[in-house]
Amino acid sequence: MRKIALPLSPEEQQVLETFVHTGKANARTLTRARILLRSVAGASIAEIAKEQFTSEANVSNVRQHYRKGGVERVLQDKQQENRRHALTGEGEALLIAIACSPVPEGHDHWTLRMLRDKLIELKVVESIDHTTIGHVLKKMNLSPGKGNTGVSPS
Numbered sequence: 001m002r003k004i005a006l007p008l009s010p011e012e013q014q015v016l017e018t019f020v021h022t023g024k025a026n027a028r029t030l031t032r033a034r035i036l037l038r039s040v041a042g043a044s045i046a047e048i049a050k051e052q053f054t055s056e057a058n059v060s061n062v063r064q065h066y067r068k069g070g071v072e073r074v075l076q077d078k079q080q081e082n083r084r085h086a087l088t089g090e091g092e093a094l095l096i097a098i099a100c101s102p103v104p105e106g107h108d109h110w111t112l113r114m115l116r117d118k119l120i121e122l123k124v125v126e127s128i129d130h131t132t133i134g135h136v137l138k139k140m141n142l143s144p145g146k147g148n149t150g151v152s153p154s
Helices: 010-022 027-040 045-052 056-075 089-100 112-121 130-139
Strands: none
Touching (some): 010 056, 027 045, 027 056, 089 112, 089 130, 112 130
C-alpha cells in the first residue's frame, strides 16, 4: 500500500476542517473534503476509500482535482454544460397557462398527454414526454386533475 500525502497548506487545511465541521454542504462535497483531509495525513487511496465508503477511483479523482485547481475546485460542483431542459421558462409559463385554461369540450380535465399535444400543436416544442409535463406541474405544485379547469384549485 503506497502512501503519498498531499501537500495542503495550513490555510487550506483550516478551510477544509471548518467546512467539514459546519456540515452545511451536500454529502458528496463533504466526502471530497474528508478525502483531502485524510490525504494530508498520508492515508493510502484504498484506506481512504474504505473509510469514506467510496471508490478508489473517486479518491484518485478528488486528489487529481486538488492538484489541478486547489481546494476551491474540489469543493465546488462542476456545472453540467450540455444539460438540456425540455422547456424554457417561457414554455413552462405557457404550459401552466394552458393547464389553467378551460378544458377542451368533451373532457372534464386536462391530462398530461393532452397538455403535451397542445404544446406540440402550438410549436412550443417538437416533442416532449408526458412525464416531463408532470414533473413541471409538480414542481409548480399543480395537478392536471384538480377542479374543472385543469390545475386550478376548486
